[in-house]
Amino acid sequence: MVQAIDMPRNEEGIATALGVLKQQFGDRLQTGQAVRDQHAHTTTWIKAQAPDAVVFPTSTREVSEIVKVCATHRVPVIPFGTGTSLEGHVNAPAGGISVDLSQMDQILAVHSDDLDCVVQPGVTREQLNTHLRDRGLFFPIDPGANASLGGMASTRASGTNAVRYGTMKDNVIALEAVMADGQIICTAQRAKKTSAGYNMTQLLVGSEGTLGLITEITLKLQGIPEAISAARMSFPSIDAACQAVMTTIQYGIPVARIELMDELNVRAANAYAGLDLPEVPLLLLEFHGSDMSVREQTEMFASIAEDVGGTDFAATTSTEERNKLWKARHDLYWATLQLRPGAQGISTDVCVPISRLAEAVTGAQAKAAELDLLSPIVGHVGDGNFHCLVLIDMDDADEVARAERFVAWLADEAIAMEGTCTGEHGIGQGKMPYLVKELGATTEFMSAIKGALDPLGIMNPGKIFGPRKD
Known part of the structure; x- marks a missing residue:
């Protein structure tokens, strides 16, 4: 531990x-x-x-x-x-x-014509999107939890939409922050781009509260798409699913979401959400655009996936059906805990170049099996990011030690693949041992x-x- x-x-x-x-x-x-x-x-x-x-x-x-x-x-x-x-x-x-x-939870301004808004840090992503819905706008970063936007900026959060809309670093235009001496600064204006001085905005995004406290955020917004389609497809192996992902990205299909669930997660989702999905590796996808472009994207993906053995393809534009699928995805933490009642779930994440994704995920599965650990895998695989939720008995010292070895091995393996020890969770206290391994002397300049x-x-x-x- x-x-x-x-x-x-x-x-x-x-x-x-x-x-x-x-x-x-x-x-x-x-x-x-x-x-x-x-x-x-x-x-x-x-x-x-x-x-x-x-x-x-x-x-x-x-x-x-x-x-x-x-x-x-x-x-x-x-x-x-x-x-x-x-x-x-x-x-x-x-x-x-x-x-x-x-308590700093006010939406201070929405500039619909400029596709941006200004919020206080206590505003949550769900609160913001509820406020924006009637304007035909939305904020796309979705880490799953109803996190505060200040916290999301501080940890450089990401989530299921990152493959199309980027992460918090791509969606923060400017910040107001209180620095360590109490001085209040503004890092930029609302212009979409600037060459004025150091990029203080991006320095503070992801700094995890170690440089200043974010007190106001100017965010990019998106128009709600004309059409949205959700799809799912089953695969005979993790490798086949990852091949479908890699080819989809290489072909430039602008998927909004492309999520991998391994067979353990599918089993958990079936039991928890009352689904009847084949209990094999699964991709969940979402496509945004016009009616015609969404149909084209859906058909292109289905063709690619079938070529690598994908089966049981299903797509829907029904809001109710889409929400049911994505709720099952967002509830996976609670669902997977039911795979081993009484166990604690320890979540860790890494991110690798997409060409190494299949190797990384199958390697993680093999390592967990070698250490006799139950570790379901789910991933925002369009950008090479995946999560392992290690289910362990915290009263079993030997099992905790094996889980420690697994988490350390996974971080080292991702770094060896020219990836990162954390794609979106951040360093905090838990990932400090791996930062120097990943960035070397760069950490001296950070310090x-x-x-x-x-x-x-x-x-x-x-x-x-x-x-x-x-």
């Missing part, structure tokens, strides 16, 4: 900062154990590390005030969105103040940037990098 890093606590500074913030925020500063534990909740096997207090700001100005107090007294600041991150991002290894941004922008080391310490050595 990945051990959470314990860092030295600044007891005097924490006590002083709590007193100052209590005067400023009153009941919006909470120190109760239950609230603190909730804000250390982590959906991994990393030990939870609670903050000393949780504060609920409602404006950028208040976030700035919090950070200034914490900087004055050298107290850690840990941003919190909805707590759905997967690598221990919200832990407080040195104690400190958790800044819960959920230098961290030191320059956060010289006191108060911004979400113990994430991405190890503890400061000074």
Whole structure:
């Protein structure tokens, strides 16, 4: 099991900062154990590390005030969105103040003609898309969980639509952020492109709260397609399914979603969602466009897939049927837990060049079998990203050790294939051991940037990098 890093606590500074913030925020500063534990909740096997207090700001100005107090007294600041991150991002290894941004949940502007909007960080993706629906617009990034958009920007989130619409880094135009000294900055204007200075927007996207707290986000939007078709197809093997994916991408078919479910996931989905899919590897797809282009895309994919052994092809434009399929996909975490009642699911992800996808997925299956682990695989395979959910008994030390070996092996294998140890979960605490393996000396320059922008080391310490050595 990945051990959470314990860092030295600044007891005097924490006590002083709590007193100052209590005067400023009153009941919006909470120190109760239950609230603190909730804000250390982590959906991994990393030990939870609670903050000393949780504060609920409602404006950028208040976030700035919090950070200034914490900087004055050298107290850690840990941003919190909805707590759905997967690598221990919200832990407080040195104690400190958790800044819960959920009350900053206003959609500030929608510029329909420019296809963009401005939101506060506590807005969730479902909230935004509900607001946009009547305007014929939507925001495409869909990590599955109803995550906050601030958290999604902070972890450079992705999801099922990434193959067509990209990830958060491709859909954030500008940010407002509070930096480590409490100063408020704006990284860009609303123009679709700029050559003005360093790309501070992209520096903060994916920085996991280690450089600043995001307090406002300008996002790209898309028009709701004229036609949407969902499709599914079964395959005799993972290799055949991956070959279909690779050929589809190489042919330039603009699929919106192309998701792989291995046979274990299909079995779980059948039981959990009441489906009757063949329990073999499956691809779920979605096509967006005009009526004619969607039909063409669907037919082209079916032809490609049949050539590599695909069977049981079915497509639908029915909203009800599409939603049923995608709900089953999004519920896979809960569905797969039923494969081994009482087990804990440990989710890890990697991403490889699409030409190595079949090798990576089949290799992961073989390694799990070798270690006698139950590890269903699902993937956003249009961009080479897949997830393993290792189902383990946390009271069985030997099984936990085997799971540790599997997660480490998978990260090393992806890096060896010129891929990455994490396609969308982020580094947090859990993936720190693999970052240097992947990027080498580049991490020294990352650390230098961290030191320059956060010289006191108060911004979400113990994430991405190890503890400061000074």
